[in-house]
Amino acid sequence: xxxxxxxxxxxLFVIQLGVIWPVYALFDGIYPIILGLPLSFAWIVAMLLxxxxxxxxxxxxxxxxxxSQTKSERVQS
Numbered sequence: 001x002x003x004x005x006x007x008x009x010x011x012l013f014v015i016q017l018g019v020i021w022p023v024y025a026l027f028d029g030i031y032p033i034i035l036g037l038p039l040s041f042a043w044i045v046a047m048l049l050x051x052x053x054x055x056x057x058x059x060x061x062x063x064x065x066x067x068s069q070t071k072s073e074r075v076q077s
Contacts, residue, residue: 008058015054018047 017023027043034042059065 004058004061008054011054012051015047015051018050019044 024040024043028040030038030040032039037045
């Protein structure tokens with residue numbers, strides 16, 4: 001397994017832990033209000049955004065993606 005994939009799976013696991021009982025219980029409250037959202041909802045939004053950017057990083061760092069991108073540049077020129 002590549003180093004990139006190990007980092008991805010580890011961070012994905014941490015994000016998953018962030019939305020279930022042991023960790024989520026630390027952020028299960030109304031106050032403080034963050035950007036107009038209760039803390040519990042802001043935590044879920046933060047985990048969702050973290051997962052999105054993690055998947056975006058994994059996709060953009062994929063060697064196959066970089067290879068296909070250079071092929072499309074060659075075809076256009």
